[in-house]
Amino acid sequence: MGLFDFFKKKPVKQVEVEILYPSNWENGMPPVKVVAVEILQPTPGEAIDIELPKADTTETETETETETETETEDAGEKLDTGLQKTKKTWSERWNAFMANFRSVDEDFFDDLEETLIGADVGAQTALQLTDELRDEVKLQNAKSKQEISEVIIDKLVDLYRSQGVNEDASMHFAPEGPTVILLVGVNGVGKTTTIGKLSAYYKRAGKKVVLAAADTFRAGATEQLVAWGERNDIPVVTGSSKADPASVVFDGVKTAIDTQADILFVDTAGRLQNNVNLMQELSKMKRIITRELPNEPQEVLLTLDATTGQNAVQQAKLFKDSTDVTGIVLTKLDGTAKGGIVLPIRNELHLPVKWVGLGEKVTDIQPFEANDFAKSLFGSLLTESK
Numbered sequence: 001m002g003l004f005d006f007f008k009k010k011p012v013k014q015v016e017v018e019i020l021y022p023s024n025w026e027n028g029m030p031p032v033k034v035v036a037v038e039i040l041q042p043t044p045g046e047a048i049d050i051e052l053p054k055a056d057t058t059e060t061e062t063e064t065e066t067e068t069e070t071e072t073e074d075a076g077e078k079l080d081t082g083l084q085k086t087k088k089t090w091s092e093r094w095n096a097f098m099a100n101f102r103s104v105d106e107d108f109f110d111d112l113e114e115t116l117i118g119a120d121v122g123a124q125t126a127l128q129l130t131d132e133l134r135d136e137v138k139l140q141n142a143k144s145k146q147e148i149s150e151v152i153i154d155k156l157v158d159l160y161r162s163q164g165v166n167e168d169a170s171m172h173f174a175p176e177g178p179t180v181i182l183l184v185g186v187n188g189v190g191k192t193t194t195i196g197k198l199s200a201y202y203k204r205a206g207k208k209v210v211l212a213a214a215d216t217f218r219a220g221a222t223e224q225l226v227a228w229g230e231r232n233d234i235p236v237v238t239g240s241s242k243a244d245p246a247s248v249v250f251d252g253v254k255t256a257i258d259t260q261a262d263i264l265f266v267d268t269a270g271r272l273q274n275n276v277n278l279m280q281e282l283s284k285m286k287r288i289i290t291r292e293l294p295n296e297p298q299e300v301l302l303t304l305d306a307t308t309g310q311n312a313v314q315q316a317k318l319f320k321d322s323t324d325v326t327g328i329v330l331t332k333l334d335g336t337a338k339g340g341i342v343l344p345i346r347n348e349l350h351l352p353v354k355w356v357g358l359g360e361k362v363t364d365i366q367p368f369e370a371n372d373f374a375k376s377l378f379g380s381l382l383t384e385s386k
């Protein structure tokens, strides 16, 4: 059934569609992906018109938000919902592992290590956990399936929590003048969307925010940020297509200073961590910011797509080696069973996860709280094992 036929049968109040322009698309109706539909009650039979953008506006993203609706949703609930897939996988793996339990011997610890690696906690973390658990299980003289299950899950929760103790996952702000927050990461991880969400978050907190569209590389990237700016009523500094990103950063910093803004968010082009030119471009942007605002603490937030699992950890390693990353934004946790990667990011890279992205809506972002995360991820396992 075509899109219009569908809407004739089910009239809608509002529809969010993503226009997909395949590289070989020339004319006619491009394929579209329906992102969200708000069904209109009750009048069935009405058709609606959707205005499609012109063919040359590639990669246009149309997003509408019903902020108030989501804002009332409890943060803990949202985290629980967002982590549903990860939790399901964890509990399935866990149950399968415990179903095979016979006795606490070397095979048991080998299986445990494999289970943990399979759950994306990372090889190093799995090894460390298994080693510590060997002692712990003996220490507590745990023998029954339930006792052992409890010791292991408690240890996992502990590890998540203890890593948060000395970790500075807070955002740093300049005591005066604008704070600059750069978003970096490979293509498509969610940098622009995160800026849209974070800028709205800080605006709601009473901060004056400016955005700079320094991704002059990808066609449509500036428009995407401008759309977020319009939606949140936040000014966006732009440059022409293929302009030097550093010049947009310069204009952004100047605008932020002139307008006495509190925060400047800079959207950067998706870059491969091993592309020397792009990494140099990033250094140039940072030099310009420091030249204009010498004493100012900046945040360089590396955005990682949680759905890419261990790849995200690899990306983080390489970015960390070539630029001063101050924290991680872990996006798309809602769409993945790989939420376990928070553990290796913190345990192996010692980079604080500062924010987690839990959806595509403007309010689908939360500061990362190790305790809440551990509680949400393993809470149900603890209940199940009781």
Ligand SMILES: Nc1nc2c(ncn2[C@@H]2O[C@H](COP(=O)(O)OP(=O)(O)OP(=O)(O)O)[C@@H](O)[C@H]2O)c(=O)[nH]1
Pocket: 185, 186, 187, 188, 189, 190, 191, 192, 193, 194, 215, 218, 221, 269, 270, 271, 331, 332, 333, 334, 335, 356, 357, 358, 359, 360, 364
């Ligand atoms: N489900 C889900 N989708 C997200 C989240 N964050 C971003 N996305 C989606 O991921 C896709 C890519 O997001 P962008 O913000 O365009 O990514 P980007 O890193 O700016 O991409 P480039 O400009 O190409 O480098 C979009 O469809 C977003 O809606 C999230 O937390 N959850």
